[in-house]
Amino acid sequence: MTNFCSFIQDYPEGEESIMGRVRSANWKPLSNYTPIRLELRSNDTGKRNYQFDFSSALSPFFVLSENALDVLSDILLPRGEVLPVLTDSKRKTFLGYHPTNVLSGCFDRENALFREAEGRFLIRKPVLKVDNITDEYLFSIEEDISRVFVTDAFKRRVEEAGLLGFDFSVEIPTT
Numbered sequence: 233m234t235n236f237c238s239f240i241q242d243y244p245e246g247e248e249s250i251m252g253r254v255r256s257a258n259w260k261p262l263s264n265y266t267p268i269r270l271e272l273r274s275n276d277t278g279k280r281n282y283q284f285d286f287s288s289a290l291s292p293f294f295v296l297s298e299n300a301l302d303v304l305s306d307i308l309l310p311r312g313e314v315l316p317v318l319t320d321s322k323r324k325t326f327l328g329y330h331p332t333n334v335l336s337g338c339f340d341r342e343n344a345l346f347r348e349a350e351g352r353f354l355i356r357k358p359v360l361k362v363d364n365i366t367d368e369y370l371f372s373i374e375e376d377i378s379r380v381f382v383t384d385a386f387k388r389r390v391e392e393a394g395l396l397g398f399d400f401s402v403e404i405p406t407t
Contacts, residue, residue, distance in 0.1 A: 284397035
């Protein structure tokens with residue numbers, strides 16, 4: 233159960249979702265991006281408010297408050313692109329974030345649970361090679377078009393800043 237609301241995309245029929253567009257871009261910057269319209273989704277108790285700094289409902293496209301971007305800009309800007317989004321919030325500004333920081337050689341094929349189909353990996357349980365993780369904060373891997381990984385250093389920065397809406401409950405095994 234979460235007390236934080238999140239955003240979903242409101243897009244016309246026939247238009248590709250931002251999740252699909254980001255996955256198709258394969259961790260490269262988006263071309264011909266126009267701001268997407270976001271709709272506020274209720275939290276698990278049915279309430280709707282903008283009292284959060286991060287929404288991952290459209291992962292691997294994320295929505296950040298302007299405050300979160302200010303606090304984490306030294307981490308986020310070199311590792312992805314910040315994109316405008318449209319919301320109905322009157323007091324708080326939100327921005328889209330598309331990670332583009334891909335690392336090679338981090339996926340442990342021997343210990344992960346996955347299958348390969350149509351040239352893509354369908355990863356059920358990722359396992360990462362810790363010695364090959366060369367970024368100290370945030371990264372994705374070539375084999376997985378949907379997950380973004382963060383380090384303990386990133387988690388510490390978020391917690392020290394008191395940012396709301398981040399979920400660090402899933403730990404990824406490493407070898």
